[in-house]
Amino acid sequence: MAAAEVAIIGAGLAGLGLALALHQQGIKATIYESRPGPLNIGGAVMLSPNALKILDALDLYQDVRGRGYNFDLLEWVKVTGEVIERYEFGGVEKYGYRANRCYRYELIDVLLSKIKQLGIPVEFGQKYVRVVEETDQQVIWESHDGARNTASFLVGADGIHSSVRRYLHPDLEPKFVGMAGITAVAPANKVTYPHGKIDKPLTVMSEDKGAFVIAPQRPDASEMFFGKQKRVDEKDRAGWEEFMSNKAELVKFLQEDAEAFGEVAFTATANIIPDKINVWPFYVIPPLERWASAKHRVVILGDAAHAIPPSAGQGINQAFEDVYMFSLLLAASKTKGVNFADALNFWQTYRQGRINKIMELNKQIDLRRLPKDKQPVGQTSAPVEQKEFDLQWLYEPDFRAEVEEWVRGTKGE
Ligand SMILES: Cc1cc2nc3c(=O)[nH]c(=O)nc-3n(C[C@H](O)[C@H](O)[C@H](O)COP(=O)(O)OP(=O)(O)OC[C@H]3O[C@@H](n4cnc5c(N)ncnc54)[C@H](O)[C@@H]3O)c2cc1C
Incomplete structure (x- = not known):
């Protein structure tokens, strides 16, 4: 079989989303998943407009919408039923999409069906073990059975306990x-x-x-x-x-x-x-200095790069942002002469900036949800002042426009 241009490790939502986003950009990928079949853990997840607009761009939104429960708001209430506060998770008028609560296996099914329809290869039962060699042109990696595979890029979408991350950060353990x-x-x-x-x-x-x-x-x-x-x-x-x-x-x-x-x-x-x-x-994974190797051939994304606490329900939504922007930037490096190392820098800085803001949002939500003596370890160091929720920054960005603007900027246009 010809070497995949991009070898994606992990057929979770990040890995499947990445394969589809790359396909849209005309970039060939193969997915390698250690499990024998599709992932079915963790019940349902909540999707917000920032991710739903990406699923829409990948022509998946109509299917997703019908598979889950659509809603706009979360409410904090007293036992008496009195509403204390509201939090927008979606809304057509303001953000273009209603939020959607959907079983993970349904979402996986939507993405995997499209992947099969497009003929993108997925190899189940293939566990990544280690990078054997990385050069300026390619990466050679080994799977559990000793087989060696070659790709132009290796992307670790292998979750919070990522093995690919070990190549970049050998001593890091999730906290x-x-x-x-x-x-x-x-x-x-x-x-x-x-x-x-x-x-x-x-x-x-x-x-x-x-x-x-x-x-x-x-x-x-x-x-x-x-x-x-x-x-x-x-x-x-x-x-x-x-x-x-x-x-x-x-x-x-x-x-x-x-x-x-x-x-x-x-x-x-x-x-x-x-x-x-x-x-x-x-x-959680603390902010990492780099999400890519020195030669830029090995990259991590999704939970592998930045697993965050669940309070704002953004884990999976952020993974979709990662993969969509990554695919646009890889495409720009191929077709628009953009330096890929610069593109990776822009990508990580932009993405980590948003993750940091979500960590602040998490603190605001924890303040409301947990009794003071039960705040999670590591999130109580500085007292946090309760603020009103402002979610425009979270749901509104047009990620394609952000990438296009950056590309124009690098070319002095
Ligand atoms: C119970 C639960 C509920 C959650 N609810 C929400 C929610 O409501 N909203 C939300 O936004 N987030 C939620 N999350 C978090 C969310 O699930 C993660 O942020 C998201 O799954 C990350 O996606 P991922 O594709 O990066 O990683 P994963 O979903 O972890 O996928 C990684 C994939 O890589 C595979 N893999 C691992 N190692 C290897 C290897 N060596 N070789 C090959 N394949 C490998 C795994 O088998 C897996 O299929 C929840 C998590 C859990 C556990």
């Missing part, structure tokens, strides 16, 4: 923030909310017990997702597996203090669908 999200799902018709219809994600606040989050999912809102955050000690892989397998303990945690959150928490936690209990330990 655990001391918190995990414990979540479950109940049939919507079993959940009682005495203050109206739950037609948007709600965060029910208790003064001393923190927050109980509940959100409709499935296109017809037939399921209610809900959860709480728990302070936990870090564990190794076997420890996390044991923690996740102890369903009775997880249900107990979700049910305890239910009276502090009212009838909605009682009815939801009394009707848990057993195979839909989930644990999400919150690991």
